[in-house]
Structure formats: C-alpha cells, structure tokens
Amino acid sequence: MPPEETVTGVNWVHGVRYEGVDPGLLDRLLPQLNLRYEDYTYVDLGAGKGRSLLLASRFPFRRVVGVEYAEALCATARDNLRRFARAEIRCGGIEVVHGDAGAFALPAGPLLIFMFNPFGEVVMRQVAENVGRAFAREPRDIVVAYFVPRHPRPWAQLAFLEEIRVNDAMTLFVTKSYRGCRANFSRV
Ligand SMILES: C[S@@+](CC[C@H](N)C(=O)[O-])C[C@H]1O[C@@H](n2cnc3c(N)ncnc32)[C@H](O)[C@@H]1O
Structure with missing residues (x-):
C-alpha cells in the first residue's frame, strides 16, 4: 500500500505498492494475443506511473485507460x-x-484488462464481480491478463471465463467466445 500518497476510497489497505511492469513481458504478450486491437479497450487496473499504458498505446487499441487510486x-x-x-x-x-x-x-465493448499484482483478494473480488456484472449487461469478449496472479480465485469462479496459462508469471482469463489466438498458450 502507498501510505505517502493521497489515495481515493477505502481500499488502500488492500493495495500493493507501485512497481512498473517489465516492458519485455507486455511487449511479448500483446502480439501473442492476436486480438483485433481496434475492437478492444485496454484497461490497466492499478496503472501506477503509466508504464503499461505507454506500452499498450503503441498498439492500435480502440482506447487505452488506466485506473489508479x-x-x-x-x-x-x-x-x-x-x-x-x-x-x-x-x-x-x-x-x-x-x-x-x-x-x-x-467501458462498453471488448476489453483487455491488465493487472500487475495490484491489490489483495478483497479488491480482486470486487473487480471480478464488477466484470461479471458488465458481462451480464453486455456479453462480449473479455481478456484478463493477470501478471503475478496471487489472487486468481475470484476469476476462476466466473463461469463465463476460462483460464489459460501463459507462463509462471502470467495467467489469462478469457471469455469462451474469445477469438484471439489460443494456440500460443496451454489451457489450465
Ligand atoms: C504493482 S503496481 C503496477 C503498476 C502498473 N500497472 C504497471 O504495470 O506498470 C500496482 C498499482 O496498483 C495501484 N492500486 C492498488 N490498489 C488499487 C485500487 N484499489 N485501485 C486503483 N489502483 C490501485 C497501486 O497504487 C500501484 O500503483
């Protein structure tokens, strides 16, 4: 948690201190997903100083959005x-x-949600439930790229998602309708 900063909301007790993602990891992952980037909004939950936003902005996503408290x-x-x-x-x-x-x-439309170990299980559950409600309102492709996946349980409990393992450091949760490239990854 970042006590020296002004944090909005009550979830600061569950937050993880800022650390920028390894650019190489994201740079390798994004082309492997083989998405129609133009359709997707990239959302970094716990965006920190914006490193992943900068990396993602070099791909033709519909929009790139970071949320940081x-x-x-x-x-x-x-x-x-x-x-x-x-x-x-x-x-x-x-x-x-x-x-x-x-x-x-x-946001509406297909989503690529990126998280680099941003918070604990309490907030992870709020986020996963929020994604569940968004999908129920508007079924669409959702890809959750969870880097350093310490709290995967809330995602594994969403029936419309399946888990795809990328490597020791990264797990994907994707809607069963996901049309990106599965061949690059092994199913869990
Ligand atoms: C490990 S850093 C990741 C930074 C960035 N995503 C990257 O990959 O470079 C985690 C970030 O999540 C933020 N954070 C933690 N809990 C949050 C919450 N509930 N809402 C928004 N941001 C949060 C922290 O302030 C921190 O900047």
Whole structure:
C-alpha cells in the first residue's frame, strides 16, 4: 500500500505498492494475443506511473485507460503520457482515471484488462464481480491478463471465463467466445 500518497476510497489497505511492469513481458504478450486491437479497450487496473499504458498505446487499441487510486501516481502517469513521443502512439486515445479499481465503471465493448499484482483478494473480488456484472449487461469478449496472479480465485469462479496459462508469471482469463489466438498458450 502507498501510505505517502493521497489515495481515493477505502481500499488502500488492500493495495500493493507501485512497481512498473517489465516492458519485455507486455511487449511479448500483446502480439501473442492476436486480438483485433481496434475492437478492444485496454484497461490497466492499478496503472501506477503509466508504464503499461505507454506500452499498450503503441498498439492500435480502440482506447487505452488506466485506473489508479494514488493521486501522485496519477499525476506522474499523465505527465509521462504527455511526454511520450506522439509518433509512437497508435491507439484511439489514452486516459488516466483517478479512482478505485473496485468501483470502476468498465467501458462498453471488448476489453483487455491488465493487472500487475495490484491489490489483495478483497479488491480482486470486487473487480471480478464488477466484470461479471458488465458481462451480464453486455456479453462480449473479455481478456484478463493477470501478471503475478496471487489472487486468481475470484476469476476462476466466473463461469463465463476460462483460464489459460501463459507462463509462471502470467495467467489469462478469457471469455469462451474469445477469438484471439489460443494456440500460443496451454489451457489450465
Ligand atoms: C504493482 S503496481 C503496477 C503498476 C502498473 N500497472 C504497471 O504495470 O506498470 C500496482 C498499482 O496498483 C495501484 N492500486 C492498488 N490498489 C488499487 C485500487 N484499489 N485501485 C486503483 N489502483 C490501485 C497501486 O497504487 C500501484 O500503483
């Protein structure tokens, strides 16, 4: 948890301190998913200083959205995005939302939800239930890329998702309708 920052909401006790994702991991994963990027909104829940947003913005996603509850980290993420070379950006738009991932209103349409060990089981359950409600309202492709998957149980309990193991550090939960490339990964 980040006690030195201004954190919005009550979930700060369940948060994990900021650490940026290894760029190589995400850079390898995103092409392997073989998505129609234009259809998908990329959502990083616990976006920190925006590293994964920068990496994702180099793919032609419909939009790239980060949710971060620590105000200071949000400000740094927005600053980093402003300084990022325009020429590298291929997505339809980038946004950093200051808020609690457990209460985030998910965008419409197909989603790639990225998480790098951002919070404990209590918030993970809120997030998974939120995704469950969003899917019930609007069934669509949802891919959850969970890096350092310490709390997979709330995802495994959602009947419309199946688990795909990428490697020791990454698990995917994908809707059964997922049309991306499964051949690159082994089923759990
Ligand atoms: C391990 S860092 C990952 C940073 C970024 N996703 C990346 O991969 O570079 C986890 C981040 O989640 C944020 N976080 C923890 N709990 C959160 C919550 N409930 N809502 C929003 N952000 C949260 C922390 O402040 C921290 O910045």
